[in-house]
Amino acid sequence: APVVSCGTPEELESITFNWDPVVGATGYELDFSDGNSATLTAAETSFTVSGLDPGTTLTISIYATGTGPCPDGPTTTLECSTAPCPPGLAMATTPDTEFCNGQDTDLLPLSATLTAGTPQGSFTWSGPGVVVNNGNFFFDPTAVGPGVHVLTVAYDGPSICDSQDEVTMTIFELPLAGLDPTPAxxxxxxxxxxxxxxxxxxxxxxxxxxxxxxxxxxxxxxxxxxxxxxxxxxxxxxxxxxxxxxxxxxxxxxPTLAAPVPFCARQDLDGVLFEWPLVPEAILGYQVSVNGGPFGATQAENSFFIGGLGFGETVSIRVRSVRSGTTCDLSPASADVACSARLCPQVTFAPAAAQTEFCADATTRVTLMANLSGADGSGVTTWTGPGVIANNDGSFSFDPSVAGIGQHLLRVSYVQEALCSYEDVLLVEVFALPAADFSVSDDLICAATNTALAVLGTVDPQATYTWDFAGAAVTDNGNQRYDLRWPLAGTYAVSLTVTANGCATTTSQMVTVEMPVSAGTAAQDALERCVGTTEMVDLSSRLTGADAGGVWSVVTGSGVPNGSLDPATGQFNPAGLAPGNYRFAYTVEGGSCPDATAEVSLRLLAAPVANAGQGQTLTCNTGMVTLNGSASEMGPGYTYLWTSADPNVVIMDADQLLIDVGQPGVYRLEVTNAIGCSAFSEVTVDSETEAPVMEVEISQISCFQADDGAILVTGVNGGRPPYRFLLNGEERGQTTLFGGLMPQQYDLQVIDANGCFSNILLDLTQPEELTIRLRFPGDSASVNYGEEIFITASINGGNAIDTLLWQPDSLKTDGETAGISFVARETQMISVTVVDELGCRATDRQMLLVRKDRPVYFPTAFSPNGDNINDIFFINGDLDEVESIQDFAIYDRWGEAVFTANLAPTADGSLGGFLPNDPAFGWDGFHKGRVMNPQVFVYSATVRFRDGETVVYKGDFVLLR
CATH class of the missing domain: 2.60.40.10 (Immunoglobulins)
Known part of the structure; x- marks a missing residue:
């Protein structure tokens, strides 16, 4: 019998039956549960039934047909089905929506999906108000009227797998809110x-x-x-x-029209004026009621005058504002405001002027002042009488030069507001001037001599006589007669003022006073100069307080040539004169006073004595000698100075008579007296010294920093034995061998019995430092495990190489080269030592790090968004090298653990760890059931490898969305 199977995958509208070929069959007979049948050849081993609905079950009965000795075979029966419709029905995702008619005018997008699964067909909307725009469906609320509108979405799925859904769109009428008319x-x-x-x-x-x-x-x-x-x-x-x-x-x-606020603005003698602030809204004006009567016609002005009143009569008003175009065009009336006409005021005078008595020579006008009291200032004031002048500004003045000598009565009147008038008087007087003439006996006098003053005419006993004697010394001779004298020269103004009745007359006369002349005060001591000087002498500088314009002359002193003294300036040339004293006179003519004369002295001095003393000799033992100039002339103000022609010679205390010197040569002593006269003396210092000279041999340092250098003195020439030695200033006695020396410059000194010495500078050097340095491939001391490595040694300095030693001993050198070659299997210290032909050594050592690459990998980012791509953060690694991961944790930026791998315990109770590449031991981006936001996290993991080493890995990564 055929072995039948249902074809895969299942189809929605067809079923395929398959069977294995039957040996010897000549064909196949097929019968189906829907009544259909088919006959197939032996080569056909499948049959497809089409035109079925999804989910349809169909049973096949099949047997193989045969001929000859082989009859038809047994029948095989099998039931197969078409695939059911995919899950999910049409579902509108646009919700039921309400609209206000005429207000909501925007198109509403229409959308739909399936209740389950992914759509494999299309959605089509229909119903009132549905419109299509660029293939998309919308509901247009303006296309339909108020009411309930049902929209249908139809899903056209594969085969007959169709479905539909509905949504309801409700459009409401707008409420009515019309208003009845209102006033504007x-x-x-x-x-x-x-x-x-x-x-x-x-x-x-x-x-x-x-x-x-x-x-x-x-x-x-x-x-x-x-x-x-x-x-x-x-x-x-x-x-x-x-x-x-x-x-x-x-x-x-x-706004309600405001009432005016009137006030009494002005009170006249026969009337009053009312005013009030403008009311901006009173566009037509104002109406006024007087003394409670009816309101008058509308006026634009904001004032109201009432005239014809008697003195002190009172009247009152009320005012209201007026406008148009409103329902309230009249304001309330203001409160009653009363105002009275004025009475004439009580006005009094106090007539005055700054001055009421004048002298006949007065020309300055004075202002006349009424000094009213009680006046309001609005009236007119008028003055009349002799000398009264009306000024342009309305004021009045009194001019005494116009009025003349005598008494004058001036009258003042005042009229206010044309109705009130007032009057008063002021008395003024003009006096004649007194006489003030006087005589001077002599208007040119000498200081300290007298001149006489006297009043001319009769002295008036009622007058006051006031003299200004210009600082003179005065002798009163009575009856206004005086003798005057002045101590200082000058021109003096003497004046007399005579005063009577307050009037004064002043007369002045000039007196000239001359002072006695002065030839000055001469210096008490004589001016001293050196004989032979050619410097000009200023004789006038020897005088103090002398008047200019005098003449100089020679008083005493022989041999003064003509022309050596300038008589006008006092400049004197002493050249060629012998030592001695000379006197000169300065004479000033006194004019009306006696002449004045003063004398000065000049003394010419010879040069001082200079003696530098005996010559001296320097030896090695006598390094310093004393030069003695004490035989030189000495005295107050004398100075001394030692010098040498050799500029390299340094002299200490060169201003003393006794000095110590240590250098041979000629020394000069200069002696200078108090007035600068100088003399010189010289002395010679000889030198008798011979320094010893050394012969030396040196032995240089063998190795760098060996400090084994030596110096040997093989002989000394010259000088006097015994000899002693100093090395770099250190006393070494009579030793001639100096060993154990380090590289530097040495100062070797020899000193003989006489203290004579010599020095020699010697340089001891050391060889260049012998150094050795390990050279690793690529200058890196880190290699991979199992890598063959060749290490060389770089040698510098020193002498010829004798030996090269490598450590550890297991390392073998590469023939005759300065290097080693081996396979790196462990981290170890490599050391090499070099020894040169002089035994100098140098060593270098360095740690060789052998690293093992660990195939463990951590992502740098992941995106837990549910797309099944990179949604888990987990550890990857090579299982051939990783034995287990002992722990794995993730922390946020604040250090809080957001994930820890769940490790299964082992038989002994410890945590056994887990293997890499397993998402079950990874993090899904959630913490405490909450989705974590995008941010940076850090991880920590302990990994144990199959070679027994454990490594802790730490790093960070980014969570993306």
């Missing part, structure tokens, strides 16, 4: 009625915004409302049912 303007505080023009709907909520108004509810959405503050008001009503509609109106609230 209302006065503040006046109420108006506001109501709906549309019928009130019980299902609708109405909310009013009165914009500061105060409403009174009259029922059925009707209100009486007023505004107490002016301005433009917007009233809004909002009606809300399924939808919301607002309506509003604007009304201008006009």
């Amino acid at each position: 303007q209302v006065c503040a505080g006046t109420a108006i009625d506001v109501s709906l023009a549309d019928p009130v709907d019980a299902g609708t909520t109405y909310v009013w915004d009165w914009d500061g108004g105060i409403p009174t509810d009259l029922g059925n959405q009707t209100y009486s409302v007023r505004w107490d503050t002016p301005g433009t008001k917007i009233v809004t009503v909002t009606a809300t049912a399924e939808c919301t509609v607002s309506n509003q109106f604007t009304i201008e609230v006009t």
Whole structure:
């Protein structure tokens, strides 16, 4: 019998039956449960039934046919099915939606999906208001009217696997919120009625915004409302049912017209003036009521005058503002304001002037002052009388030069407001001037001599005589007669002022006083100079306080040649004169006073004595000698100076008579007296010294820093034995061999018995430092495990190489080369030592690090977003080298552990670890059931390898979304 099977995979509309060939069969007979049948050849081993519905079951009965000795075979029966429809039915993802008619106009996108699985067909929407735009379906609320609209989405799946879903779109009518007409303007505080023009709907909520108004509810959405503050008001009503509609109106609230505030602005003698501040809203003006009577016609002015009143008569008014175009064009009347006409004031005078008595020579006018009391300043003041002058500014002055000598009565009057007048008087007087002439006996006198003064004419006993004697010494001779004298030269103004009746006359005369002349005060001591000097002598400098213009002359002193003295300036040339004293006179003519003379002296001095003393000799034992100049002349103010022609010679205390010197040569002593006269003396210092000279041999240092150098003195020439030696200043006695020396410069000194010595500078050097340095391949001391490595040694300095030693001993050299070659299997210290032909040594050592690459890998980022791609952060590694992962933890930026691998315990209770490449031991990006946000995390893992080594790995990675 054929072995039959159902074809795979299952198809939605067909079933394929398959069977293995039957040996010897000539064909196959097929019968199906739906009544159909088929006959196939022996070569055909499958049959497909098409046109079926998904989920249809069909049974096949099949047997193989035969001929000859082989009859038909047994029948095999098998039931197969078509694939069922994929799971999931059409489901609209656009929710049921409500719209307000005329308000919501935007297209609503329509979308759908399946309740399960992935769509394998298309979705098509239908119903009222459905529109298609670029292949997408939308609902247009403006295309249908109010009501409930059902939309259908049809899913055209594979085969007959179709389905559909519905959504409901509801469009509501807008509520009505129309308003009855209202006035465009209302006065503040006046109420108006506001109501709906549309019928009130019980299902609708109405909310009013009165914009500061105060409403009174009259029922059925009707209100009486007023505004107490002016301005433009917007009233809004909002009606809300399924939808919301607002309506509003604007009304201008006009402020109540303010009443004027009158006040008494001016009180005249026969009337009063009322005024009030402007009221801006009173565009037509104001109306006035006088003494409680009716209001008069409207006027534009903000003032009101009432005339024809008697002195002190009182009148009152009320005022109201007037405008147009409103419902409140008249303001309330103001309060009563009263005002009275004035009385004439009590005005008094205090007439005065800055001066009421004058002298006949006075020409300055004085201002006349009425000094009113009680006047308001609005009246006119007038002065009359002799000497009264009217000024351009309305004031009055008195001019005594116009009035003349004598008494004068001046009259002043004042008229105020043309109705009130007043009058008073002022007395002034002009006096004659007194006489003030006097005589001077001599207007040119010498200091300290007298001149006589006397008043001319008769002395007036009623007058006051005031003299200004210009600082003179005065002798009063009585009856206004005086003798005067002055101690100093100058021109002096003597004046007399005579005063009578307050008037004064002043007369002045000039007196010239001459001072006696002075030839000055001569210096007490004589001026000293050296004989032979050619420097000019200024004789005038020897005088103090001398008057200029005098003449110089020679008084005593022989041999003064003509022309050596300038008589005008006192300049004197002493050249060629012998030592001695000379006197000169300075004479000044006194004019009206006696002549004056002063004398000065000049002394010419010879040069001082200089003696440098005996010559001296320097030896090695006598390094310093004393030069003695004490035989030189000495005295107050004398100075001494030792010098040498050799500029290299240094002299200490060169200004003393006794000095110590240590260098041979000629020394010069200069002696200078108090006035600068100098003399010289010289002395010679000889030198008798011979220094010893050494012969030496040196032995240089063998190795770098060996410090085994030596110096040997093989002989000394010259000088006197015994000899002693100093090395770099250190006393070494009579030793001639100096060993154990380090490399440097040495100062070797020899000193003989006489203290004579010599020095020699010797340089001891050492060889260049012998160094050796290990050279690793690529200059890196880190290699991979099992790598063959060749290490060489780089040698510098020293002498010829004798030996090269490598450590550890197991290392073998590469023939005759300075290197070793081996396979790196462990980290170890490599050491090499070099020895040169002089036994100098150098060593270098370095640690060779053998690293093992560990095939353990950690991701740098993962994205746990459910797409099954890189959704788990786990450790990867080579199982041939990794034995186990002992621990694995992940932390956030604050150090909180967000993941720890769950390790299964072993038989002994310890945690056995896990192997790499297993997502079961990885992190899915969740912590405490919460999805973690994208950020940076750190990990820590301990990995044990099959070679027994354990390594801790740490790092960071990024969580992406």
